Amino acid sequence: MQMTGAEIFVECLKREGVEVIFGYPGGAVLPIYDAIFQQSHFKHILVRHEQAALHAANGYARVSGKCGVSLVTSGPGATNAITGLADSNADSIPNVCFTGQVPLPMIGTDAFQEADIVGITRSATKHNFLVKNVEDLALIIRQAFHIATTGRPGSVVVDIPKDLGFAKCDFVWPEEVNMRSYQPKTSGHAGQIKKAVRAMLKAKRPMLYSGGGIMNARGSAALLKTLAHQLNAPVTNTLMGLGGIPFDDKHFVGMLGMHGTYEANMAVSHCDLLVSIGARFDDRVTGRLNAFAPDAKVIHIDVDPTSISKNVDADLPIVGDVGIVLQQILDELSHQGGVPDLEALKLWWQQIDEWRAKDSLGFEQSEEGPIKPQTVIRKVHEITKGNAIVTTDVGQHQMWAAQHYGFKEPHKFLTSGGLGTMGYGLPAAVGAAMAAPNEPIVVFTGDASIQMCIQELATAYQYRQKIVVVLLNNAYMGMVRQWQEMFHESRFSHSYFDSLPDFAKLAEAYGGVGITADTLDELDKALEVAFGSQESFVFIDVAVAKEENVFPMVPAGAALNEMVLA
Amino acid sequence: MRHTITILVENEFGVLTRIAGLFSARGYNIETLNVAPTLDETVSRLTLVTHGDDKIIEQIKKQLNKLIPVIKVEDISHMVHLERGMLMLKVIDAGDLLKAAKAAGAKIIDHESGNYFIAEFTGAPEEVDAFLASVDAEYIIEASRTGPVGMRRGSKGFVV
Numbered sequence A: 001m002q003m004t005g006a007e008i009f010v011e012c013l014k015r016e017g018v019e020v021i022f023g024y025p026g027g028a029v030l031p032i033y034d035a036i037f038q039q040s041h042f043k044h045i046l047v048r049h050e051q052a053a054l055h056a057a058n059g060y061a062r063v064s065g066k067c068g069v070s071l072v073t074s075g076p077g078a079t080n081a082i083t084g085l086a087d088s089n090a091d092s093i094p095n096v097c098f099t100g101q102v103p104l105p106m107i108g109t110d111a112f113q114e115a116d117i118v119g120i121t122r123s124a125t126k127h128n129f130l131v132k133n134v135e136d137l138a139l140i141i142r143q144a145f146h147i148a149t150t151g152r153p154g155s156v157v158v159d160i161p162k163d164l165g166f167a168k169c170d171f172v173w174p175e176e177v178n179m180r181s182y183q184p185k186t187s188g189h190a191g192q193i194k195k196a197v198r199a200m201l202k203a204k205r206p207m208l209y210s211g212g213g214i215m216n217a218r219g220s221a222a223l224l225k226t227l228a229h230q231l232n233a234p235v236t237n238t239l240m241g242l243g244g245i246p247f248d249d250k251h252f253v254g255m256l257g258m259h260g261t262y263e264a265n266m267a268v269s270h271c272d273l274l275v276s277i278g279a280r281f282d283d284r285v286t287g288r289l290n291a292f293a294p295d296a297k298v299i300h301i302d303v304d305p306t307s308i309s310k311n312v313d314a315d316l317p318i319v320g321d322v323g324i325v326l327q328q329i330l331d332e333l334s335h336q337g338g339v340p341d342l343e344a345l346k347l348w349w350q351q352i353d354e355w356r357a358k359d360s361l362g363f364e365q366s367e368e369g370p371i372k373p374q375t376v377i378r379k380v381h382e383i384t385k386g387n388a389i390v391t392t393d394v395g396q397h398q399m400w401a402a403q404h405y406g407f408k409e410p411h412k413f414l415t416s417g418g419l420g421t422m423g424y425g426l427p428a429a430v431g432a433a434m435a436a437p438n439e440p441i442v443v444f445t446g447d448a449s450i451q452m453c454i455q456e457l458a459t460a461y462q463y464r465q466k467i468v469v470v471l472l473n474n475a476y477m478g479m480v481r482q483w484q485e486m487f488h489e490s491r492f493s494h495s496y497f498d499s500l501p502d503f504a505k506l507a508e509a510y511g512g513v514g515i516t517a518d519t520l521d522e523l524d525k526a527l528e529v530a531f532g533s534q535e536s537f538v539f540i541d542v543a544v545a546k547e548e549n550v551f552p553m554v555p556a557g558a559a560l561n562e563m564v565l566a
Numbered sequence B: 001m002r003h004t005i006t007i008l009v010e011n012e013f014g015v016l017t018r019i020a021g022l023f024s025a026r027g028y029n030i031e032t033l034n035v036a037p038t039l040d041e042t043v044s045r046l047t048l049v050t051h052g053d054d055k056i057i058e059q060i061k062k063q064l065n066k067l068i069p070v071i072k073v074e075d076i077s078h079m080v081h082l083e084r085g086m087l088m089l090k091v092i093d094a095g096d097l098l099k100a101a102k103a104a105g106a107k108i109i110d111h112e113s114g115n116y117f118i119a120e121f122t123g124a125p126e127e128v129d130a131f132l133a134s135v136d137a138e139y140i141i142e143a144s145r146t147g148p149v150g151m152r153r154g155s156k157g158f159v160v
């Protein structure tokens, strides 16, 4: 059947099972928007800035388990999307972005709103395409989804010249995508699995370290928990991996790394076997590399071979999908029928409990205030019974959310881990709300971060999303201030705002409910309103202790066991 | 250490930029790079010469493989392999330079007596180096040199 490129676009998205896309129109994508107007297969959510379209698609992908999809126009539309592309790629989130391009004959002429998007986004994406023939469109869209969602997921750009939207050809749907040059490995090498299990049973001080890979391999969190229990091994999560094991599981020792718990970092520093599961030894996790896990044999399970032995040498690499490999390990474990070294593990847990007793996340909250940011996070946990989908921006509030919320399940904590993108939180929540409209969604944000994508309050209002924004307002770029205090002799260069808006009024202006909370009492009342039966978003501007620092902390360049407790 | 890596890629637009971009983004160096389509015109073959310790070379190979259009990567440095590069040298036709070039194994592909000649020399990189060094630099007008192409010895082929 003959179809226009724009109709093919719609038909392909329908066949890919796309239910919602996030976008912003402009000249080069008008043919596609026209086709979208005339269809009912998927919803289009109109954001207020293209960066937000990408973050929203990212949030949607993380919660739904599907591929995020966005649509933006050429030139400035596409360049606005770049932060979001880089962000999704760094965090391995499947995200396909369609960008308009000037008509084919005009490419290379410095036409109005022309930008070399394939060139600009090459290093911010897993892969990108420029469609040059309308006949290629269906196959390229199919490949784009395939590449974004398999192997180590990431962002993919499909750049579509405007004239292809009008051009016609026979529609052919490629039933299968088979790319000889792209064949990601899924199951782990059987011999390596055997060796890994033997090492796990022999270990005296084992440690499981899991990351975002557990999120991408849907269903693998249950396997991780089973493995931890069968081995009676402690588990630590990266920032991206939080919720990989329930926060109240006794095997969970907290997050590791720069703002990880004392017990997690000490356990990594003293373990004799470190099993990395879908994590990539980021510098924020390892601290000084030459002092990282010095006594450990390292097993590294990852779907991406380039992550293995990049920063930390793996003694036993296993390339494969984390979920499949964990299942292989559990099968092999029951096949070998062995038991771990119970005697040694008893001593190991005694040691860990000693480290735990330091209560490294402890803080003091006085009745009369000021409100500690940690208190706010814990109160939100209580009122949501730990069941909310939590998104964050970047800074101190992000670390406090990671440390204090306590996640019961995977896919509940949405944060920009790899790129550390301020402005991620609110649009990610907008995306999450499309995937889980009936679940409580909380954005923990900072007074600086929120202003990077605050326009998305309009999107939240337009779609009547009941997002709760909790602003931990310290009137500082807190994380910057903390580093300046600790490493630049308290010279607070440009990290203070003396011109913050009245956020509650601003929220009201956007159509939502705005509340300012200066005392613990006001905070409790505000939370009750927010999680009561609201019809729109609620924005709570909480005045928190201005100069609170995030602890514990491994200063940059220090080893994990040299962490500063307070 | 010097490494010679052969790569098969989909013969599509932009592949070379992806490879060059990978090297610049990650700070790896490229000494030489040679590309041309193969007998199967959907595939191009590259020979890339780079430097690095084992860890870096390992990453380079993995990162190359991670590029979507890359089909196959092989580091042939440690195998018994052959490398050949070519040099075109434009030289002032004076004294017995032309005779010497011929004697060294170069082919004379252009010659205007008493003015200049162009010698073509093919060989292993060291041989090309040696030939180039043998010609008095004062008489060289211009030199154009390819990076080497490489192939393993033995009957096994490096194909898709």
Ligand SMILES: Cc1ncc(C[n+]2csc(CCOP(=O)(O)OP(=O)(O)O)c2C)c(N)n1
Residues within 6 Å of the ligand: A393, A394, A395, A396, A397, A398, A420, A421, A422, A423, A445, A446, A447, A448, A449, A450, A472, A474, A476, A477, A478, A479, A480
């Ligand atoms: C887009 C972007 N620009 C700059 C930074 C650097 N940065 C990291 S944290 C931070 C301050 C964040 O302040 P705020 O949002 O108020 O959070 P707080 O640390 O106070 O909780 C800055 C500027 C960044 N991560 N992202």
Ligand SMILES: [Mg+2]
Residues within 6 Å of the ligand: A395, A446, A447, A448, A472, A473, A474, A475, A476, A477, A478
């Ligand atoms: Mg702040």
